[in-house]
Amino acid sequence: MPTFAQKTQSKCTTKANINKGSAVSKTVAKTGTGAVAEAMRQINPDVVAAYPITPQTAIVEEFSSFAANGKVKTEMITVESEHSAMSACIGASAAGARVMTATSSAGLALMWEVLYVAAGCRLPIVMPMVNRALSAPLNIHCDHSDSMGARDAGWIQLYSENSQEAYDNVIQAVRIAEHSDVRLPVMVMLDGFITSHAIERFDMIDDKTTQAFVSEFKPFSPLLDTDKPSTHGPFDLFDYYFEHRRSQAEAMKKSKQVILDVAKEYEKLTGRKYDLYKSYQLEDAEVAVVVLSSTAGTAVSVVDKLRDEGIKAGLMVPRVIRPFPAEEYAKALTHVKAVSVMDRSDSFNAEGAPLYTELTAAMYQSGGRPVMSNYIFGLGGRDVHPSDIEKVYRDTLDNAHNGKVKKAVNYLGVRGDE
């Protein structure tokens, strides 16, 4: 089955310029974790501090092997926990180094406190994040509870459908994070096991081009500049804290344009087009599904099947969740009669999952009012089949015809909710 990325690539680029960026490119077959490790090798950060956790482990293992064999200049810190991983990243980044780490699930949860510190100190740390369910019960498989739980930590969040996107997003993340208008940490998501452990083909650009693209890191008031001592992470009272937070919010706002600019520049090198989101058959769609990451590929095949039946089905796949491009997302969906948002996490607010609530709020402000419904699916790695997604489209069609939602929040593919 062609991935969504392959389909949209072939749709939005002419045959002549597919993968015809200026960079020398080679096609390789690797797992998602391998793709991320390769991107990290090419970025060649000064410091990597990481703690292994399934399914992120292979990233750290493969990168450690690069370091052990002199393929990178990186100094590794094999910390004793994810809390210390992020803390060491904060120290190293404030010191003036280009810094990366990677994590999943409970590891991200353990970092929670210091995720905010990294963002508040405006440190451009880049972190691949392999999505995995949170305990309890213990589960190592894919859902988005981990990164969705951290969506308000002040980090930019990019979601990847497959290895190619994970690789491309990690490289672009460095430029986004370090941009002087932004200076915020970025996490790049890929689906645990589905993407992280499946071997796929993807195109890598050459090391030299990657190095030139990410260019030299220019730190801001580094601690190691001992001639100009600076104090990082000070104590703020009610007189300044709010201004600091406000400027952080402004940086997040500005990052949207930077994400687009970096994507344009990256496209010149690779021929691969990146935007805030991807769409498939959305322009004239009557019903649409919105879904993140690897599920998009399955959804494309369902759209094709429904289109063959004459049903105007469309698909939207957000890439950027923080900042949340409410205006662009609402605009993309405003003409659609009914939209179902598929969330691979639950926010336990008893009113719908994160992507659904944020998109619904975005539609309210835009004035466009498709009938909105939510399908929570795939928790703990539960498979989502084409037939499940087809059911979502058929429910959405009913909603479109009725002009109202039958059931706003649904659980898909779970016992007791069939």
Next chain:
Amino acid sequence: MAKIHELAEAKPRLASGHKLCPGCGASVAVNLALNSIAEPVVVSAATGCLEVSTTAFPSTSWETPFIHSAFENSAATISGIETAYRALKKQGKIKKEIKFVAFGGDGGTYDIGFQALSGAAERGHDFLYICYDNGAYMNTGIQRSSATPMGATTTTAPAGSQSIGKGEWRKDMVAIMAAHNIPYAAQASIGYWKDYVNKVEKAIAAKGPAFITVLSPCPRGWRSVEDNSIALAKEAVTCNFWPLYEVVEGNNWKINIKPSKPTSVEDWLKQQGRFKHLFTSENKETLDRIVARVDEEWQKLLKREECS
């Protein structure tokens, strides 16, 4: 070693005008240590009195690069900084020698920051960790820590009709750090500046992790007189409650000061309101246990020295 007039004349790396309480030992512990280091120093500090009293934006008391990240990660943070230094030095982007010192109170060291400290020590980063040890979570209002002495009253283990205050003995932090087989671990007191400065110099000269816990009185938490802090820090040593010793490479124990005739433990306790309740007939047994324990610990230390 640095002479006292050199220390006194050196520009303090922690400037005056900070907001630490009168009689607080923390600034003494910081400036004695930092002024005895010749090289540029990058400092990290745990959340606590030292940090909140010296960095209230938009001012800072730090004349040297400083970072505060969180309560439990001063050691992890400095390990990142030290690694960044090695990385950039290897690439030729930094030429000079820089030293790295992490500070934490006893809460940030013995308790919540213990894992990060143990990890950083095991990994062998070249840094000095200094715990300014005042024996409780003073910044948040005198709550019990695992460094709080047995019998002291704190707000979370208060003395009462059914309680003697803290019912447990203090964690033996120097022995725990020495058990990491790090090059240098020591116990010091701001009451003995020369011994402390000496230890900082040895710790900085050692290649790898070094740990010093320095007794740093807190008049608010100890319920003691502000201008008596240095004297209390001295008397803690002379009564053997707080022996001054060092452990080199995890097995070479050396007691630095051996009082020829130890002063009275009771007299030292009496000067601190946190032990006031021990001087009643019903708590006599506890007081006796504390006094006996001081001697037991001293004997243990003598044996450790003898065996190494």
